[in-house]
Amino acid sequence: MMQQQDQSTEGKRTREHAVKLSDKDFAFICKFIYQNTGIVLNESKREMLYRRLTRIVRERQLSSFSDYCQLLKTQGDKEKDYFINAITTNLTSFFRENHHFEYLIKEELPRLMKTKATMANGKKRLRIWSSASSTGEEPYSIAITLNECMEKVLAKWDVKILATDIDSNVLAKGKTGIYDIKRIEDLTKHRKEHNFYQGCGNSQNSVKVHDKLKSLITFKQLNLLHDWPMKGPFDVIFCRNVIIYFDKATQQDLFARYYELLAPGGLLFLGHSENLGNYQQYFENVGRTIFRKPM
Ligand SMILES: C[S@@+](CC[C@H](N)C(=O)[O-])C[C@H]1O[C@@H](n2cnc3c(N)ncnc32)[C@H](O)[C@@H]1O
DSSP states (O other), X not given: OHHHHHHHXXXXXXXXXXXOXXXXXXXXXXXXXXXXXXXXXXXXXXXXXXXXXXXXXXXXXXXXXXXXXXXXXXXXXXXXXXXXXXXXXXXXOTTSSTHHHHHIIIIIHHHHHHHOOXXXXXXXXXXXXXXXXXXXXXXHHHHHHHHHHHTTTGXXXXXXXXXXXXXXXXXXXXXXXXXXXXXXXXXXXXXXXXXXXXXXXXXXXXXEEOHHHHTTEEEEEOOTTSOOOOOOOEEEEEEOSSGGGSOHHHHHHHHHHHHHHEEEEEEEEEOTTOXXXXXXXXXXXXXXXXXXXXX
């Protein structure tokens, strides 16, 4: 009886040890995430971090968060990537913040169709970057918009949509182009029918985007904090609902780099709760969270 009690007390102690996220470990994790992703975590995110870390510590069969911090210090990029994937918030949807797509349809694409010069290859060049593309709903919404607006002329255009994200899991999901059917339930009947195939048999609750959309998009892993290999210029850049996780200095640094990569007259879309801060003076505000680089 006495022995049983000892064992259960010991078990409880071990569990308590395992579930306690010390201030020191929390500080280490916050710094690690900030240095590797730019994402700022503070006390308000402690609960979220705790939940996600608990899952990883269990998966790794470790007995404490300190052990996991040690693992992050000693293991190479593989553990780091796994951890970053677990920490990022990937919320997105098709035609999220629809006013941006409306602006493309009503203002920007008609303007570009009128003004774009034909290149030596006889085509007109259009480059769009979805710079935190998550699981792909954003770049596919851009591709659907282009198809709707430019379908008749698209063959005469050299169109490329670059979709990047730091998280390798969401990119892999985006590349498949396969989604739960519920993800498109708010789209119009026309959009559903013209852009998605519904699966059958075991896959009847899934849809797959048409190849004509997939062929416009290239998915690539890219950490916004690192060097950007592409030269641009981009006609449109989507930077939505990502800088919200960064501090002001990182945001300003990114805006300068987006500005450089945009063509004169190019557009930058930000998320609903984001703004350019001091960088606003270099752009013209042409709509809700829509900014144009001057010609
Ligand atoms: C909330 S989602 C936004 C998705 C989409 N832009 C939208 O508005 O619906 C934020 C995305 O930013 C990505 N992200 C976070 N830090 C990043 C970084 N340093 N470089 C590139 N992507 C990052 C995350 O992986 C996540 O998929």
